[in-house]
Amino acid sequence: MASLSLKHIFKVYDGGVKAVNDFCMDIDDKEFIVFVGPSGCGKSTTLRMIAGLEEITAGELRIDNEIVNDFEPKDRNIAMVFQNYALYPHMSVYENMAFSLRTIHMPNDQIHEKVMEAAEILGITEYLERKPKALSGGQRQRVALGRAIVRQPKVFLLDEPLSNLDAKLRAAMRAEISRLHEKLGTTFIYVTHDQVEAMTMGSRIVVMKDGYVQQIDTPINLYKYPDNMFVAGFIGTPQMNFFDGTVTKTGQDVQFTLDCGTTVDMKYIQADKIPVKYMDGAHKIVFGIRPDDVRVYNKNNYNDGSWAAAKAVVSVVEVLGGETLIYANLNLDTPDAQSGAIIIKANPDTEVRRGDIIDIEISRRKFHVFDKDTEKSIRRRIPEENVILASIAGGTLSFEAESFRLPAAVQCADSKNAEISMPVSALTLGEGNGHAKVQWIETIEGKTLYFLKVGSLTLFSLEQGEARFAVGDDVQFDIDFTQMAIESLGVTPLSLTNTLDGIFTKVKDKSRKFYHFYMNVGEAKLVPTDSICEKVFACKGNKIFHTPLEYIVEAKYLTVAPHTEGAENVLVGKVLEILDYGRAKYAVIDVYGQKLIAAYNGNVGETVDVTVPVEAVTIKDKSIDIIIV
Numbered sequence: 001m002a003s004l005s006l007k008h009i010f011k012v013y014d015g016g017v018k019a020v021n022d023f024c025m026d027i028d029d030k031e032f033i034v035f036v037g038p039s040g041c042g043k044s045t046t047l048r049m050i051a052g053l054e055e056i057t058a059g060e061l062r063i064d065n066e067i068v069n070d071f072e073p074k075d076r077n078i079a080m081v082f083q084n085y086a087l088y089p090h091m092s093v094y095e096n097m098a099f100s101l102r103t104i105h106m107p108n109d110q111i112h113e114k115v116m117e118a119a120e121i122l123g124i125t126e127y128l129e130r131k132p133k134a135l136s137g138g139q140r141q142r143v144a145l146g147r148a149i150v151r152q153p154k155v156f157l158l159d160e161p162l163s164n165l166d167a168k169l170r171a172a173m174r175a176e177i178s179r180l181h182e183k184l185g186t187t188f189i190y191v192t193h194d195q196v197e198a199m200t201m202g203s204r205i206v207v208m209k210d211g212y213v214q215q216i217d218t219p220i221n222l223y224k225y226p227d228n229m230f231v232a233g234f235i236g237t238p239q240m241n242f243f244d245g246t247v248t249k250t251g252q253d254v255q256f257t258l259d260c261g262t263t264v265d266m267k268y269i270q271a272d273k274i275p276v277k278y279m280d281g282a283h284k285i286v287f288g289i290r291p292d293d294v295r296v297y298n299k300n301n302y303n304d305g306s307w308a309a310a311k312a313v314v315s316v317v318e319v320l321g322g323e324t325l326i327y328a329n330l331n332l333d334t335p336d337a338q339s340g341a342i343i344i345k346a347n348p349d350t351e352v353r354r355g356d357i358i359d360i361e362i363s364r365r366k367f368h369v370f371d372k373d374t375e376k377s378i379r380r381r382i383p384e385e386n387v388i389l390a391s392i393a394g395g396t397l398s399f400e401a402e403s404f405r406l407p408a409a410v411q412c413a414d415s416k417n418a419e420i421s422m423p424v425s426a427l428t429l430g431e432g433n434g435h436a437k438v439q440w441i442e443t444i445e446g447k448t449l450y451f452l453k454v455g456s457l458t459l460f461s462l463e464q465g466e467a468r469f470a471v472g473d474d475v476q477f478d479i480d481f482t483q484m485a486i487e488s489l490g491v492t493p494l495s496l497t498n499t500l501d502g503i504f505t506k507v508k509d510k511s512r513k514f515y516h517f518y519m520n521v522g523e524a525k526l527v528p529t530d531s532i533c534e535k536v537f538a539c540k541g542n543k544i545f546h547t548p549l550e551y552i553v554e555a556k557y558l559t560v561a562p563h564t565e566g567a568e569n570v571l572v573g574k575v576l577e578i579l580d581y582g583r584a585k586y587a588v589i590d591v592y593g594q595k596l597i598a599a600y601n602g603n604v605g606e607t608v609d610v611t612v613p614v615e616a617v618t619i620k621d622k623s624i625d626i627i628i629v
């Protein structure tokens with residue numbers, strides 16, 4: 001049994017190379033996790049930190065809920081299998097496998113039992129007397145696995161274990177390692193740069209690039225719902241086709257205009273997860289389509305409206321037997337131009353030749369759209385925002401047939417055509433002034449995403465838990481105005497994340513035998529817990545006293561009360577402003593020259609105590625921008 005938790009893990013090598021940045025993940029018992037990404041992205045460093053072979057610069061690593069940052073590798077109950085096997089050449093296979101058990105003085109009969117059991121699992125019983133040099137690469141890798149198995153570790157770490165093997169053997173060993181994982185019922189963490197290995201073996205995959213986690217998900221979700229162009233391009237072979245272009249919405253029709261000259265038409269309902277602000281014919285987008293989601297036209301193809309017609313000119317045909325790959329170009333005039341290049345995975349009996357102009361069909365369901373600048377998906381499985389064009393007059397917001405009175409805290413000028421945006425969680429269902437019809441519902445990982453028809457628009461609402469309404473229901477909705485932005489009118493969401501500059505100090509106790517430690521913000525001294533002190537010193541040692549820090553805390557953890565003398569763990573401040581959001585009121589409070597926001601309904605000018613639960617505070621090292629606690 002082993003679960004792991006990696007919380008804000010950073011690795012900064014001497015010399016300042018930030019190899020791993022803010023790695024956060026919970027791994028359940030018995031999972032098969034794969035870290036994948038190009039060379040140098042930080043996979044091995046992360047694995048080595050888990051193994052204890054590399055010091056963790058900042059962050060918290062737990063195995064079975066116990067913090068193990070300072071545990072020696074041998075005390076972590078982890079086994080690691082490397083690419084180069086690391087077998088002892090002068091020992092037999094049997095002795096190689098028995099070695100680690102001998103070092104812990106296990107009785108011989110038990111060692112024999114464990115070695116034989118592992119040899120049986122791996123099918124190497126007949127080689128036990130051989131030396132490693134008399135074995136093939138695959139057999140050596142099995143011995144390396146066997147050496148790990150006999151120790152019955154809680155966690156198996158495998159660092160590119162198959163990269164020294166030829167392609168055929170690798171495929172066989174992949175299946176073998178998956179079977180081994182099932183048989184042992186242990187947590188596996190596997191590092192590879194090969195996306196096929198990742199897709200075939202992982203129960204979940206962590207895609208990394210340049211030291212940052214790009215996405216963590218199941219193989220099928222990474223394939224179907226990549227968060228960005230990097231993941232979209234890295235996962236899946238042949239690679240996803242990408243086309244630069246723009247998108248326009250006219251009434252209920254949407255058209256993608258690709259730079260290579262092709263247009264892809266569809267109904268708004270097929271593209272309604274894309275925020276309408278991108279559908280202005282000006283925003284630069286990238287249209288992505290996998291080779292599997294394009295097909296060669298055939299009059300017998302069934303098409304219920306989910307396929308858009310296009311033409312392409314063929315440049316190369318690869319007949320692979322089970323399927324045929326067609327390398328073609330949407331740009332019929334310049335078939336070698338990169339901008340229109342497309343790969344199509346076609347039926348094996350498709351007969352096309354170089355130079356042919358073919359009719360193709362592009363899926364209107366399984367396409368991807370990315371923001372050209374940020375490379376992030378803008379057709380997300382769960383849309384991030386609702387974007388609405390609305391008019392504002394005399395403090396009332398109107399769109400379609402709906403109108404909402406703006407709360408006093410939202411002050412803005414009148415406007416006929418203002419672009420309003422808010423996260424999908426800011427649109428709440430059940431009560432409120434808005435009226436919508438539930439058009440569609442998706443259940444995604446314990447959450448419910450409602451597609452709401454509001455006049456001609458589709459808006460989204462995201463709720464935790466199971467659906468409370470059904471398709472076809474008429475529902476009322478409300479807007480949480482603290483989360484609304486109107487860029488053109490200078491309305492920004494209320495930031496409920498407070499960031500305060502501060503330092504960490506020590507004061508000698510009167511007895512002069514020990515120190516008291518403090519988290520200082522201005523004149524306030526917050527008292528850290530022992531666990532906070534431990535983490536701070538583990539990460540920074542005595543340098544912590546000379547490090548500029550940021551104390552970050554969400555408003556929801558703060559409580560505000562009229563000032564009293566002598567309260568502990570409080571910041572004393574003065575109310576500068578009360579923000580009235582209707583459903584809730586917030587105070588902007590000056591604390592020692594810095595601004596803080598917390599829910600409070602008091603008076604401007606009042607002196608207040610803001611109680612800070614220190615466990616809820618994130619501590620960031622400002623000098624190198626890493627989270628310490």
Ligand code: ADP
Nearest residue numbers: 013014017019038039040041042043044045046
């Ligand atoms: P991967 O396993 O994904 O190929 P690594 O974790 O080995 O990547 O390396 C991540 C980054 O850290 C790379 O830029 C690499 O050059 C750097 N790096 C790795 N080990 C060290 C080290 N001992 N000292 C300094 N930099 C290192």
